[in-house]
Amino acid sequence: MCANICTKRDLKDLCEVEDYETGAFIRSTFTYVDEQDIAWFGRTADKRKYHLTVEDLNRLLQEISDEKIYPLKNSSISMAKLLPQITLEEAKVLEFLKQHPHPNIVKYHGCTVNRGYITGIALEKYEIILQYRFEDVPHDLDIVACMDGIRKGVKHLHLLGYAHNDLNPTNIAIDSDDNPIILDFGSCRRFGEKLLTAGTYGWIDGEYATSAQRHDESAINKIEAWLKEEKNKRATMAT
Incomplete structure (x- = not known):
């Protein structure tokens, strides 16, 4: 099953984690909640958030089971x-x-x-x-x-x-x-x-x-x- 987002603005959050002392990039993280309230989470250390494509996001987003968050x-x-x-x-x-x-x-x-x-x-x-x-x-x-x-x-x-x-x-x-x-x-x-x-x-x-x-x-x-x-x-x- 794929999250199947169409644009970055479908995401609930799109963030970067950086080293607080040096400001060095660590990873990008992103979340999505679809029309059925199914939650998805993804992350990557390979690309900064502005360089992520919709194809990247759909490939990396993983469904989270209801019992883990609700x-x-x-x-x-x-x-x-x-x-x-x-x-x-x-x-x-x-x-x-x-x-x-x-x-x-x-x-x-x-x-x-x-x-x-x-x-x-x-x-x-x-x-x-x-x-x-x-x-x-x-x-x-x-x-x-x-x-x-x-x-x-x-x-x-x-x-x-x-x-x-x-x-x-x-x-x-x-x-x-x-x-x-x-x-x-x-x-x-x-x-x-x-x-x-x-x-x-x-x-x-x-x-x-x-x-x-x-x-x-x-x-x-x-x-x-x-x-x-x-x-x-x-x-x-x-x-």
Whole structure:
């Protein structure tokens, strides 16, 4: 059985593992979840993520059995609480944020169940991710307005006592009005709490193990600098 993806954007994640001290490339890793909630995982030390082709990905992706990643459905537990173990902490945060909504934070609807297993968290769907905004939308992006929305969403989190701890362009969606929507709360915790996962290489200043406001402040500055660089790059290409 083959994963049979058609484009890299079908992937759930496409990452690189690098040596933290030297920055040397170690391997590329990638995950995919198909329409039946069957999960796939692949990795290779032979190619960096930008050089991987769709043919490479389909060849390397291996199906993961349900029991290895999904817990069994328990009818005695509220559907809103039925979540995979690996996303349980994220679900707790989203349950809390659902009681304290903000227009720049993704809407959480509960969880999904398939084949008797809890297969994921159900969130509002957005077609565009900030990482690909310049590629997917022809008109220019108002960087000032975009950053203002990101800062407002993050400020809301901070006022509630939480830090996101993994802000980067792949964790921010863009709605039809170009408003930024913060996603992926797997590393979001109250200030001072220990983290299971933290940050994305290239968007953090260094390794950290506890949640802190300064992680988000640093990431926001990096995102703004990246947006300006991307905008200038597109303008240069157009001339």
